[in-house]
Amino acid sequence: MRSGLPSARLVFIAVALWAASTGVIPLATGRDPVVNGTIRGRVELRQPPADLAPRPHVGDVSMPRAHDPTDRRRSVVYLETAPRAAFDRRDEPRAKLDQRNEAFVPHVLAIVAGTTVDFPNNDKTYHNVFSLSRARPFDLGRYAVGHSKSVKFDSPGIVRVFCDIHSHMSAFILVFAHRHFAVTDDEGRYRIDNVPPGSYTVMAWNESAHTESRRIVVPDSGGDVEANFALGRQ
Amino acid sequence: MCRVSLLVITSITSAAWVLGPPAAVAQPLPAGPVSAFDGRLSVGAEVVATIGDKDNVAFFNYTDYEHNTLRMFRVALSAAWRPVARVAVVGEVRSEDLNLVRPYAAYIRVRPWIKHAFDVQVGQIPPSFGAYGRRGYQGSDNPLIGYPLAYQYLTSLRADAAPATVANLLVMRGRGWRASYPIGSQEPEPGVPLISAFRWDTGVQAHWEGRTIDVTGSVTTGTLADPRMSDNNGGKQVSTRLAYRPTAGLILGASAARGEFFDRNVTQALSESRGSHAQTALGADVEYSRGYWLLRSELVWSRWNVPFASPATTIDVDALGAWVEARYRVTPRIVVSGRADRLGFSRLDVGPNLTPTWDANVTRLEADVGYYIQRNLVARFAVQHNDRDGGRVRTRTYFSGQLGYWF
Numbered sequence: 125m126r127s128g129l130p131s132a133r134l135v136f137i138a139v140a141l142w143a144a145s146t147g148v149i150p151l152a153t154g155r156d157p158v159v160n161g162t163i164r165g166r167v168e169l170r171q172p173p174a175d176l177a178p179r180p181h182v183g184d185v186s187m188p189r190a191h192d193p194t195d196r197r198r199s200v201v202y203l204e205t206a207p208r209a210a211f212d213r214r215d216e217p218r219a220k221l222d223q224r225n226e227a228f229v230p231h232v233l234a235i236v237a238g239t240t241v242d243f244p245n246n247d248k249t250y251h252n253v254f255s256l257s258r259a260r261p262f263d264l265g266r267y268a269v270g271h272s273k274s275v276k277f278d279s280p281g282i283v284r285v286f287c288d289i290h291s292h293m294s295a296f297i298l299v300f301a302h303r304h305f306a307v308t309d310d311e312g313r314y315r316i317d318n319v320p321p322g323s324y325t326v327m328a329w330n331e332s333a334h335t336e337s338r339r340i341v342v343p344d345s346g347g348d349v350e351a352n353f354a355l356g357r358q
Numbered sequence: 359m360c361r362v363s364l365l366v367i368t369s370i371t372s373a374a375w376v377l378g379p380p381a382a383v384a385q386p387l388p389a390g391p392v393s394a395f396d397g398r399l400s401v402g403a404e405v406v407a408t409i410g411d412k413d414n415v416a417f418f419n420y421t422d423y424e425h426n427t428l429r430m431f432r433v434a435l436s437a438a439w440r441p442v443a444r445v446a447v448v449g450e451v452r453s454e455d456l457n458l459v460r461p462y463a464a465y466i467r468v469r470p471w472i473k474h475a476f477d478v479q480v481g482q483i484p485p486s487f488g489a490y491g492r493r494g495y496q497g498s499d500n501p502l503i504g505y506p507l508a509y510q511y512l513t514s515l516r517a518d519a520a521p522a523t524v525a526n527l528l529v530m531r532g533r534g535w536r537a538s539y540p541i542g543s544q545e546p547e548p549g550v551p552l553i554s555a556f557r558w559d560t561g562v563q564a565h566w567e568g569r570t571i572d573v574t575g576s577v578t579t580g581t582l583a584d585p586r587m588s589d590n591n592g593g594k595q596v597s598t599r600l601a602y603r604p605t606a607g608l609i610l611g612a613s614a615a616r617g618e619f620f621d622r623n624v625t626q627a628l629s630e631s632r633g634s635h636a637q638t639a640l641g642a643d644v645e646y647s648r649g650y651w652l653l654r655s656e657l658v659w660s661r662w663n664v665p666f667a668s669p670a671t672t673i674d675v676d677a678l679g680a681w682v683e684a685r686y687r688v689t690p691r692i693v694v695s696g697r698a699d700r701l702g703f704s705r706l707d708v709g710p711n712l713t714p715t716w717d718a719n720v721t722r723l724e725a726d727v728g729y730y731i732q733r734n735l736v737a738r739f740a741v742q743h744n745d746r747d748g749g750r751v752r753t754r755t756y757f758s759g760q761l762g763y764w765f
Contacts, residue, residue, distance in 0.1 A: 178400065187444075256732060263689070267648075269606065286733055
């Protein structure tokens with residue numbers, strides 16, 4: 125029994141060090157503990173963009189197939205600059221940009237650099253996903269239903285994605301160098317959690333409007349900081 | 359406060375962009391069609407500028423509107439208005455080389471049963487026959503600058519004029535442009551291609567689409583070679599195409615058409631009525647695409663029942679056009695394409711050991727490189743070589759460049 129005690133003590137010390145280093149148990153520093161905050165708010169689009177219509181093909185001999193509408197109301201809110209820790213890469217994240225009913229789902233995808241995005245074809249027809257964007261040009265070629273191809277996005281930037289066969293299919297992939305960003309929900313709301321105290325410029329992007337910015341400060345005590353945006357012409 | 363300052367200092371304030379360059383909110387040029395009325399109206403456009411060698415001696419690339427396809431400026435405006443789910447009004451107007459704006463398509467499409475893929479189109483409609491006629495109409499889906507011979511090269515036949523003798527017909531061999539004959543209109547005018555890629559016919563079309571099979575049929579005023587807005591001979595053309603899609607990326611098509619070809623001015627000028635003077639055509643087409651490859655091929659056989667005055671007889675003259683083209687995407691921006699094309703004509707028995715073809719056979723090879731400046735703005739460079747068995751100029755190579763933009 126006694127021979128097991130040193131091992132138990134070592135395990136306890138190791139667990140305590142891990143907990144302290146990861147923030148589960150704060151270490152005593154003699155100063156007030158710093159609490160990360162949340163930036164939240166709403167992005168309003170003054171002129172909500174219309175759905176993307178197919179190019180009028182006079183050579184068609186039948187009605188165009190019905191396709192899912194493209195949700196162009198989604199905006200992306202992000203910090204223009206971020207604490208150094210936010211740039212750390214800890215894993216190999218994956219994301220998915222689906223092809224369904226002649227639409228990319230989601231229409232706006234925000235990822236951190238280093239993310240691999242899968243492009244499954246879950247439609248009833250061929251697609252040819254490609255992008256000519258400087259940040260990450262690629263062409264996946266034509267592939268059939270039930271197949272998937274993937275692309276790794278290593279560089280920050282905006283990647284506009286198209287289908288070579290269906291002119292109305294498009295999507296945006298916003299690749300960030302850090303983790304402090306969020307895509308708005310159906311109501312235009314967003315929430316960026318776990319932002320360390322500091323002074324930041326918050327940017328709001330939408331494909332149909334000029335990007336706007338706000339200066340905000342996340343206090344030492346953390347809490348919620350609100351930043352609302354109204355994009356587009358008044 | 360001290361901690362806040364520390365965090366500000368450690369922020370990457372010197373790294374200008376975490377997202378890359380500023381968000382591009384607007385393309386330099388429109389990226390998609392303009393839509394209005396909640397998407398019920400969509401308007402697209404195409405501007406294609408092609409510059410290349412002159413072709414006013416050999417006439418390998420002239421169209422029935424007398425424009426050189428390798429040296430043309432074309433502006434097209436197309437629109438589709440769908441006021442209700444089962445009705446659409448579709449149209450396109452074009453100007454070539456800044457000439458008069460012409461309607462190229464104008465029809466109403468009706469889907470009687472909204473849940474069944476059966477449509478009826480009335481007006482100036484897309485051709486039922488073949489595959490290229492519908493696809494190649496909009497330049498963005500033509501992977502090369504040049505057109506297939508069967509759809510563009512002008513034979514020596516005309517709908518509004520006819521040769522009196524076989525010798526009259528043979529004199530026009532290999533011109534590739536204007537022909538003149540003693541019967542009917544005696545003005546020199548362009549001959550007709552096997553199928554016109556630059557004009558559409560007027561009539562009624564029905565289309566049914568199943569899971570793997572499509573059927574299209576139409577009744578129109580003109581013919582494949584001479585599509586018309588108004589009737590010129592009291593006859594109608596019937597054409598049909600059956601398409602089969604056995605697997606994703608593969609389309610097999612078979613087509614047939616028959617219609618009265620010659621203008622009534624020609625048939626009335628003959629000493630006696632000789633019944634039908636029709637254009638009859640059969641076609642087969644295939645398209646296969648996978649990965650970065652797109653392969654297409656088409657075969658068109660056409661027969662005209664040509665009336666001759668001396669001796670008073672009708673002779674069948676045939677033409678066979680066949681081509682295969684391939685497109686390969688080398689990089690997201692660079693595309694290479696090639697087409698091998700042949701147009702052959704049947705022989706006439708004009709004397710002992712003398713059986714010339716009624717027009718001069720043509721072989722065409724074309725290779726293109728395209729560079730996508732943006733998704734809907736492409737620059738192309740092409741070299742096209744033509745060989746012909748007759749005519750003043752028998753062989754010629756053309757270099758051309760093209761800038762095409764559409765939305």
